Amino acid sequence: MSDNKNGKRICATTGLPICLDAEFFVKCNAVLAVVFLLIGGIGALLLALTRWQTVHLLPVDWFYRILTLHGLNMLIFWILFFEVAILYFVATSLLNVKLASVKTAWVSLIMMFVGAVMVDVTILVGQADVMMTSYLPLLAHPAFYLGIILVAVGTLIGVILYFATLHKAKKEKTYQGSVPLVVFGATAAAIIAVVTLLHGAIVMIPTFLHSMGWIAQPDPLWYRMTWWGLGHMSQQVNVCAMVSVWYLLGALTTGAKPLNETVCRGAFLLYIFFINLASAHHLLVDPAISAGWKIWNTSYAMYLAVLASMIHGFTVPASVEVAMRQQGYVKGLFGWLTAAPWKNPGFSAFFLSLVIFGFGGGITGVTLGTQQINIIAHNTLRIPGHFHVTVVGGTTLAFMGLAFYVVPLLFQREYIFKPLARLQPYLFGIGITVMAMGMSFAGSMGVSRRSWDIEAAGSIYGPAAHLFLAAVGIGGVLAFLGLLLFILLTVGTLLFGRSIVGKPMESWGTPKPLAVGEPEHTPIGLPTGAGSPALAMAEAHPTQGTMVLALVFLLSFAVYYFANWKALADAWPVR
């Protein structure tokens, strides 16, 4: 830290300017995000230990109550609070500008916080046993809907502030050329967030008015369609934010640069255009929606969004491979991968997130989203099996990896118990993978999601289903321990971490270049010129390793996809 006369300090590690106002709100949003993560995490532990039929911990009403609490705290509060923190951070630091309005940031923060507390309290006093989706005609206390509206509008204000800050940066010409890729990705996320939150307002405001008894009940199917405009699109905000974090962490930990910036930016655009349509896959076995509409939305439109994920899923590891090879790790197909900084929690979290999201989430997601295959998947545990690998194994793990960098940089303290921090991504990643696989396979055997007891009317599912439910319990406990470790380390660091004010943070460990000559390390995410030097680099250092990984991915996908068509063909004919 040097000079805060202009309301900025210069980060001693990255050389990035940090707006002190923005820093305050980044800290507030991030700390609250972690609080909601903890609430959701405790819920997760209790739920996993209940669905493990042998343990069956919670009583019935508390199971459904905690399930509602867990969904909202994890999927909405933790993610939204953290995303607002990311938006403020990338806009002010990477574009070297001050936050456009401090008052607006306060309004956003207070609305989001009050809304979230209202929702949690309403659930815990038993006035909103309606699940996160709160499908009409199920009805909760008005405070529940009002709380969600406050969070949504508060977030919307935060996002608008982000756009205002971008505008300010452009007007003050604080950067040259086009915005850096990470900012571009974050902006894509912000644009999707606006559309998402508008859907939220469209669906929640009439529902709130109905819960007050002021208007008639909205149509349940209209509710489902509009709610999923919020529900699935909000996950695309996560995907965009997560992919941006991948690029950032890849760069921070191995010096990777995007192979072709234009392609990456194009892929973000595909998200914006097509992902809204993909939310149709929640309605594939609903009445009164035509097959033509379902197929259009889930094939051509969705595949374009999936294509975007596959582009990122390829370019991110390929850029790491190129960077590693350039530093001299050229042995064999995977020499670059084995030599990667696996002890650096930023890297391990990022790479595990990539693998878990791609293999687990990608393969199951595309399969479940197939119109007819959905018949043998809808509302079974296969669905949470899918979104736990995407949102938890993917997004949450990537955000944790980011925290290992952002916490020391912003709070200017070194992480405590570093060896434990190095283990944390593995514990969490493995736990969540075991749990989600248990869910997926139990769901393939027909086990329903959102059910307190699958044996209420005698045995329906075989012993194998119980084995997989036990995996859900064990994986859930491991993942919770990983989560708890993350929170303890982070909170412990804020309280007791060694102060590094004015000093650069200690490196978590990056690969040492083997070749002669220092590789070029531009400050990460800072505006750079065209992507052409990176392209030339890619030609000189090919990416066979990533190609092989991509082939393995496509093969696994094909096996899973056609196995599902076979399973479907064995069911009764139905139209």
Added chain:
Amino acid sequence: MVMSLMMPYWHFKGKQNSSGEAYSVKPADFIKRTEKFILANTGTESLLEEGLSPVVAAPPGEIYLVAKQFLWFPTLKLRAGETYRLHVSAADFQHGFSLQPMNMNFQVVPGYDHVLTIKPQAPGTYPIVCNEFCGIGHQNMIGKLIVE
């Protein structure tokens, strides 16, 4: 490419599709239709509000099923290899129709008469599990479909 073609292909050639055929209906009217259907096929009157699920053997054609907290009404008895048009709707909240162990799942929404044209394959007693949360007690909502 393969994936893009697979869905339209199965739509025309495959035997398992969700065409989403449905008609708008008031829940009270749908309950009346179901009660009439039971009376016509069993000769005895059964009402949904009695909370029981009488066994109804129906000839191939139109058959009715109501989902209500926490009951499937009535218990249908079908013949293997015959084709039925199963009308399923909800009396109160949203429910999920999940036929086990085939693991065939459809959404049941109040106000919508969802028509599934099905052809049971083998005799047996198949559980119908509710797989959309419909209130505390949801886990007890398990009905039966009998196939002879």
